[in-house]
Amino acid sequence: xxxxxxxxxxxxxxxxxxxxxxxxxxxxxxxxxxxxxxxxxxxxxxxxxxxxxxxxxxxxxxxxxxxxxxxxxxxxxxxxxxxxxxxxxxxxxxxxxxxxxxxxxxxxxxxxxxxxxxxxxxxxxxxxxxxxxxxxxxxxxxxxxxxxxxxxxxxxxxxxxxxxxxxxxxxxxxxxxxxxxxxxxxxxxxxxxxxxxxxxxxxxxxxxxxxxxxxxxxxxxxxxxxxxxxxxxxxxxxxxxxxxxxxxxxxxxxxxxxxxxxxxxxxxxxxxxxxxxxxxxxxxxxxxxx
Amino acid sequence: xxxxxxxxxxxxxxxxxxxxxxxxxxxxxxxxxxxxxxxxxxxxxxxxxxxxxxxxxxxxxxxxxxxxxxxxxxxxxxxxxxxxxxxxxxxxxxxxxxxxxxxxxxxxxxxxxxxxxxxxxxxxxxxxxxxxxxxxxxxxxxxxxxxxxxxxxxxxxxxxxxxxxxxxxxxxxxxxxxxxxxxxxxxxxxxxxxxxxxxxxxxx
Numbered sequence: 001x002x003x004x005x006x007x008x009x010x011x012x013x014x015x016x017x018x019x020x021x022x023x024x025x026x027x028x029x030x031x032x033x034x035x036x037x038x039x040x041x042x043x044x045x046x047x048x049x050x051x052x053x054x055x056x057x058x059x060x061x062x063x064x065x066x067x068x069x070x071x072x073x074x075x076x077x078x079x080x081x082x083x084x085x086x087x088x089x090x091x092x093x094x095x096x097x098x099x100x101x102x103x104x105x106x107x108x109x110x111x112x113x114x115x116x117x118x119x120x121x122x123x124x125x126x127x128x129x130x131x132x133x134x135x136x137x138x139x140x141x142x143x144x145x146x147x148x149x150x151x152x153x154x155x156x157x158x159x160x161x162x163x164x165x166x167x168x169x170x171x172x173x174x175x176x177x178x179x180x181x182x183x184x185x186x187x188x189x190x191x192x193x194x195x196x197x198x199x200x201x202x203x204x205x206x207x208x209x210x211x212x213x214x215x216x217x218x219x220x221x222x223x224x225x226x227x228x229x230x231x232x233x234x235x236x237x238x239x240x241x242x243x244x245x246x247x248x249x250x251x252x253x254x255x256x257x258x259x260x261x262x263x264x265x266x267x268x269x270x271x272x273x274x275x276x277x278x279x280x281x282x283x284x285x286x287x288x289x290x
Numbered sequence: 291x292x293x294x295x296x297x298x299x300x301x302x303x304x305x306x307x308x309x310x311x312x313x314x315x316x317x318x319x320x321x322x323x324x325x326x327x328x329x330x331x332x333x334x335x336x337x338x339x340x341x342x343x344x345x346x347x348x349x350x351x352x353x354x355x356x357x358x359x360x361x362x363x364x365x366x367x368x369x370x371x372x373x374x375x376x377x378x379x380x381x382x383x384x385x386x387x388x389x390x391x392x393x394x395x396x397x398x399x400x401x402x403x404x405x406x407x408x409x410x411x412x413x414x415x416x417x418x419x420x421x422x423x424x425x426x427x428x429x430x431x432x433x434x435x436x437x438x439x440x441x442x443x444x445x446x447x448x449x450x451x452x453x454x455x456x457x458x459x460x461x462x463x464x465x466x467x468x469x470x471x472x473x474x475x476x477x478x479x480x481x482x483x484x485x486x487x488x489x490x491x492x493x494x
Contacts (some may be wrong), residue, residue, distance in 0.1 A: 008359045012424070018449075042460070046421055048425065049424055050421060050423065050424055051420045052424075052427060053421075053423070053424035053425070053426050053427040056426040056430065057426035058415065060426060060429075060430070062370070062371055062426040062429060063353060063370070063371040063373075063425060063426065064423065064425065064426055065371075065373050065422075065425045066351070066371045066372060066373025066374070066375075066425040067300075067373065067375065068353070103370075104301065104353070104354075104355055104370070105353055106351060106352065106353040106371075106445045107445070108445075110307055115326065115458070117444075117445070117446075119444075146374070147423075148375075149399075149400070149422065149423075150374040152376065152379070166489075166491040166492075169486065169489045169490075169491050170486055170491050173482060173485055173486055173489075174482075177478055177479055177482060180400065180401070180471065180475055180478075181399065181400040181401055181422075181474075182376050182378050182400040182401075183400075183464075184376075184399065184400070184422040184423045188432070207376060208335070218470045223366075228489070229491055231485050231486075231488065231489050232485075234481060234485050235478045235481050235485060236474065236477055236478050236480050236481060237474060238474065239398070240399060240419065240421060240422060240472075240473055240476060241401060241474060241475075242398055242419065242460070242462065242470055243470070243473075243474045243477070271422075271423055272423055273423040286403055
């Protein structure tokens with residue numbers, strides 16, 4: 001299958017707007033689960049307002065949250081797909097710019113030193129476009145608008161082997177305490193374990209943006225997900241940091257092998273407006289999903 | 291736990307009557323403040339023509355559409371999505387917002403720190419919590435963008451909104467030294483060691 005960059009541009013534009021307006025079904029289910037189990041009166045009201053907002057956004061075709069985030073595109077190229085990589089990147093960038101101009105969306109992206117906003121949601125290195133490969137005749141594009149409330153709460157600790165897995169557990173709990181209400185809880189707490197420093201942070205982001213209900217492919221990682229999810233929800237931070245049981249939808253873990261002298265752990269959080277959208281391009285056409 | 295319907299602006303006595311866990315609904319004018327416009331006002335010495343005395347200011351930078359000025363859109367901007375950003379980044383601007391510009395209420399999400407709590411006590415003000423990430427709902431409470439200043443900082447301009455039934459908002463920090471965020475934070479940190487013990491981690 002040969003992919004036309006024009007089609008990629010159109011998909012990249014559509015994905016940004018869709019992601020900002022429609023919350024994925026797994027997150028909606030997560031809300032129902034938390035609301036059913038919440039015991040705190042204020043927290044119940046806060047969750048109720050969040051759930052009401054999802055419906056208002058759909059009914060009025062409006063954005064769920066004002067924060068259009070840093071736009072992130074994750075691309076998986078199937079082995080049966082023919083595409084010019086340079087053109088692909090340029091097409092995604094054009095689609096992102098067009099969504100911003102045509103909707104219009106608030107461009108939340110500025111130059112890091114001059115703070116100048118080009119009103120395109122683009123700039124040097126942004127949007128980040130991550131490329132991966134898989135089998136099959138399919139081009140998959142996932143779009144994640146990453147809000148700053150949660151992104152500003154990102155941490156990396158280069159722990160050492162002598163501190164063991166306990167350092168990882170304590171770090172996650174302390175990050176949730178330090179984040180308080182700033183990350184717009186209930187959150188998905190993404191934890192990266194292992195790798196190099198940059199890989200560890202990337203793993204945490206992947207974990208934070210993974211659909212609810214999925215688990216770490218590594219059994220040790222999956223076991224940590226379970227115990228840490230339970231632990232952070234006993235702290236009582238609650239939705240918006242105003243107290244309650246619903247601090248996080250889940251703790252997600254992703255792992256990579258690391259050096260014999262290293263024990264890195266990174267935490268990246270996703271806010272309750274855990275937005276993402278995806279498009280699958282196959283010879284049959286484009287299919288949008290989450 | 292009292293509910294207050296405020297038509298803005300309000301007096302110092304009204305601001306001081308607020309207690310944490312009260313709720314507030316606003317009518318009339320609401321100003322939009324943000325990182326860049328507060329850096330401009332309080333670090334770079336820029337001035338605003340807006341009179342914020344007795345008013346409420348919300349931590350925001352909205353999604354807007356540029357349109358021809360009309361009675362409905364007097365500033366030439368149509369509000370598309372107006373939401374709230376994390377307040378903590380703007381902690382050090384609460385004091386000058388109250389002392390220099392005379393604002394009474396700060397609206398935001400996630401809470402503010404000790405400096406702001408002291409400023410609320412000194413000047414007579416309060417922090418009203420809105421539910422972050424619920425901008426679609428919040429937008430339905432905004433009637434119009436009445437005016438805009440420092441618009442070279444767009445979208446981080448200084449916005450003047452006209453609102454109707456803006457709330458209920460939760461009083462989360464008051465002028466009597468109470469902060470719901472401090473209460474929750476203290477209680478959560480008190481549970482830290484017990485939580486870690488259950489994970490098999492002994493306190494250091």
